[in-house]
C-alpha cells in the first residue's frame with residue numbers, strides 16, 4: 001500500500017506542478033489517471049515510484065515498485081534478454097526463466113537477442129514493460145503504457161495488469177483517453193493543472209460534445225479528449241470532452257471527415 005497525503009511538487013522556483021494530491025493505492029486495486037499533456041501525470045508517477053521527491057506533503061509506504069517510464073531509454077548495445085537479466089539480478093531475482101516467455105508473449109520483433117538500440121518505439125516499450133513486471137512488484141506503475149503498442153500487445157498488457165491485480169499488487173497507470181482508462185481501472189482519477197480529483201468509475205460526467213462525422217477519414221480515437229468512437233452508418237459518432245472539441249473538429253476536417261452534426265451531450 002502507498003498513500004500520498006497533500007503532496008505538492010514544484011521544479012526549482014517554477015509554478016507548482018502538483019498541488020494537494022491525496023491518493024491511496026491499496027493492494028489488488030487498479031488506479032487509472034486521466035490527464036492532458038503537461039497536466040502532471042508523469043510527475044505524480046515518478047513520486048509514487050520514489051524517483052522524484054515531493055516538495056510538500058508526505059508519502060506513506062514504500063512498496064517494491066515496477067516502473068515503466070513515459071520514454072523507455074532503450075539506446076544500449078545489449079540485447080533485450082541481457083538487459084532484462086541484468087535488471088532482474090539488480091532486483092535480486094535468481095530465477096531468470098520468465099524472461100524469454102514474457103518477451104515471446106509480448107511478440108518482441110526480432111526476439112530476445114535484438115539489441116535494444118535497434119528496437120522501434122513500440123518494441124522498446126515492450127522491453128520496458130517486461131522490466132517493470134518481471135521484478136514481481138508490489139506496486140506496478142505504468143506511464144501511458146498503451147501508447148505505441150500494437151493491437152496484439154494491447155491485449156497482453158491488459159492481461160498483465162489483470163494478473164498483477166489478481167496476485168494482490170496495486171497498479172497505477174496514466175492515459176489521456178477516457179475509454180482506455182475506464183476499461184482497465186477499478187478507480188479513475190483526473191489530473192488537471194496538478195490537482196487530482198476522482199471520476200466516476202463508469203461514467204465521466206464532465207461536459208462533452210457529440211460529433212457525427214461522415215465519409216472516410218483518419219482514426220481519431222487517440223486524439224486528446226476523445227472518449228468514444230462508434231461506427232455508425234456512413235461514418236462515426238464521437239464523444240469528445242468539451243474543452244477539446246475545437247481541436248478534434250479541426251483534426252477531423254484535416255483528416256478527411258465531413259462534419260454533419262455537433263451538439264452538447266449529457267455524458
Ligand SMILES: Nc1ncnc2c1ncn2[C@@H]1O[C@H](COP(=O)(O)OP(=O)(O)OP(=O)(O)O)[C@@H](O)[C@H]1O
Pocket residue numbers: 011017035036037038039040041042043044070
Ligand atoms: N524535470 C523537470 N524540470 C522542470 N519542469 C518539469 C520537469 N518535469 C516536468 N516538468 C514540467 O512539469 C509539468 C508537468 O509535466 P509532466 O511530465 O508531469 O506532465 P504529463 O501530464 O505527464 O505530460 P505528458 O502527457 O505530455 O507526458 C510540465 O509543465 C513540465 O514542463
